[in-house]
Amino acid sequence: MDDLRCPHCGQELVPFELPDVTGWGAPFHMACFNDDCPYYTGSWRWMEERYGVRAGYRYRLDPETGEASPLPVWSPSAVKDRILDVEVERSVVSPIAVEVRP
Ligand SMILES: [Zn+2]
Secondary structure (H helix, E strand, C coil), X not given: CCCCECCCCCCECEEEECCCCCCXXXXXXXXXXXXXXXXXXXXXXXXXXXXXXXXXXXXXXXXXXXXXXXXXXXXXXXXXXXXXXCCCCHHHCCCCXXXXXX
8 A cells, every 4th residue: 555645745545435425426536635645735715716715625535436536624633533554556547647756
């Protein structure tokens, strides 16, 4: 699992339970929960400037498709209660489109 890292800050991606599993391929997604991640910290200002809302987003990866997308959060602690305390095998994560750092 140590090769799945956030491309923005380099921190390990953490699995979390999806609020609603219907419609998603995988029962969980991976996300960067680093509060100092530049992707995350920059998102708050971006959302405020563009939409005038106090919200941000974290880097999120769908392990099944290897697709990255923003995970909307409304507070720094949002979604953290859904973090799964499990080891994610590298093999369950699609190698497609996942950048593996050397
Ligand atoms: Zn990050």
